[in-house]
Amino acid sequence: MEIGLAYTMLTPENASIRAALQSEGAAVAEINDERESFPLDGLSGAHKGVGSLLCRSSSFSRSLCLSYVFERNGVAAINSHAAQQVCGDKVLCSSALASAGIPTPKVSMAFSQASALQAVEAMGYPCVVKPPVGSWGRMVYKVTDRACAEAVVGLKAALGHYTDKIYYVQEYVDKPGRDIRVLLVGGEIALSICRTASSPGAFLTNLNAGGKASEFPLPPEMQEAAHKVGALLGSGIYGIDFIEGKEGGFYVLEVNHAPEFSKSAGADIGRVARKIAQFAIASAKN
Numbered sequence: 520m521e522i523g524l525a526y527t528m529l530t531p532e533n534a535s536i537r538a539a540l541q542s543e544g545a546a547v548a549e550i551n552d553e554r555e556s557f558p559l560d561g562l563s564g565a566h567k568g569v570g571s572l573l574c575r576s577s578s579f580s581r582s583l584c585l586s587y588v589f590e591r592n593g594v595a596a597i598n599s600h601a602a603q604q605v606c607g608d609k610v611l612c613s614s615a616l617a618s619a620g621i622p623t624p625k626v627s628m629a630f631s632q633a634s635a636l637q638a639v640e641a642m643g644y645p646c647v648v649k650p651p652v653g654s655w656g657r658m659v660y661k662v663t664d665r666a667c668a669e670a671v672v673g674l675k676a677a678l679g680h681y682t683d684k685i686y687y688v689q690e691y692v693d694k695p696g697r698d699i700r701v702l703l704v705g706g707e708i709a710l711s712i713c714r715t716a717s718s719p720g721a722f723l724t725n726l727n728a729g730g731k732a733s734e735f736p737l738p739p740e741m742q743e744a745a746h747k748v749g750a751l752l753g754s755g756i757y758g759i760d761f762i763e764g765k766e767g768g769f770y771v772l773e774v775n776h777a778p779e780f781s782k783s784a785g786a787d788i789g790r791v792a793r794k795i796a797q798f799a800i801a802s803a804k805n
Contacts, residue, residue, distance in 0.1 A: 522799050523569040523594070525550040525585050527577035531781035535788050536573065539796035552581045562592045570803025571595040573795070575777055579607045579652055582777060595802045598755035598776045605752060606776035609651045609687055613773075619751045621744055622770045624762075625690040632676050635686035639668045647689040648672070652682045654775070661691065692762050692770060699735055699761040699769075700783055701745045702791065705754055705798040708745060709791050711737040712783050732783050741769060748774055754802075756795060 522545045526533045540547050548569050557563070572589045574596055576582040583603055586596035598606070605611045609626075616623040627642060628651075629635040639646055639662060648671050649659040660671045675683045702710035713735040737745070745759050748771060758778025763769045784791045 520544075520570055520800055520803055521546040521548050521568045522796075522803060523548045523550055523566065523572035523589070524575060525552060525572055525582070526575040527552050527581070530575075530779070531788065532779055532792070533575050535781070535792035536575070536795055539789065539792040540799065543793070543796050543800055545796070545800050550585075552576050552578070552585065557585070557588055559588060562589070562594075569594050571597055571799050573597050573799050574603065579603075583607070593804060595804050597799055597802060598757070599753055602752040602755050602757075603776045606757070606774045607652060609649065609773060610685065613687075613689075615751060616748070616771055616774075619747065621747050621751070622768065624692055624770050624772065627688045629686040629688065630684060632672050635672045635675075635688065636665075636668055638686065638688040639672070640665075642688050642690060644668075645691040647691050648675075649687050649689065650675075650682055651685045651687045693765050694762045695765050697763075698772065699737070699741065699763070700732075700778075701737060701741070701759040701761065702778060702780055702783070703745050703749050703755075703757045703759060704791075704794045705756070705801070706746065706749050707794070708737065708742060709794045710780060710784055710787070711735050711741075714783075732785070744769070744771060756798065 522540050524533065524537055524547055537547050548566060572594050574582045574586050576585065583600060586600040586603055590596050590600055605615050610628050613623055613626040627638040629638045645661050645663045648662050662668045662671055697713045697715045699713050701708060712732045714730040714732055716730055741761055748757060748759050758775035760772040761769050762772050780791050781788050
């Protein structure tokens, strides 16, 4: 069985997945999206034996393209093109979560500076403005007053990418200085941690922004919500971010389609990679 591993960089996660696939007896077809080209009328000879494709590209657009082309040629993409579309676009993800009855913060979208400021005022201060496509907490802003809103909206208007002209305005949830990351692999919870802000009062808890990871026993209601997310998106590999309200309750903030896990798992990285490898092998089409 040959499993495709598509990546931009051989990150610790990708290296551990490659090693786990090999230890499970699978041949690994490494696909570096920086160095290869991909014919659109069928898979090239080097890729014809691939049974499933783990989409681990650093670029959302590259991952979308690769998953679409491989799926059209009978290869199981992990995650599916459809799931990636929803996870990778926060507007689509928030809408899907809300429609499925999964607790998630309120969100409004707007397409102009004037309507974005209206959305912020309607949501109330503080609120959160973030890009619809992005990761690592980049360009995620806590907006506390009108002057701050005008500055953030004006900055986005001055940027060049089309997604910067989509304004995603989210309800602010006063979380207790942490959030929870759950890694769901093929319907099984493989990892659950909490990420604590680097300093008291810090807004972002992302590990790449200095947050600290620690083990977190997932309560039954969050387990149930995680499984609902998996059922909504289809069997795959998902990084699900939960936030808690200080007065109780929880929300699914977003879902990541190619989650990093080396910092989250720590010494447990090999076990998590093995679960991913086993899922990719089980998903492969002969």
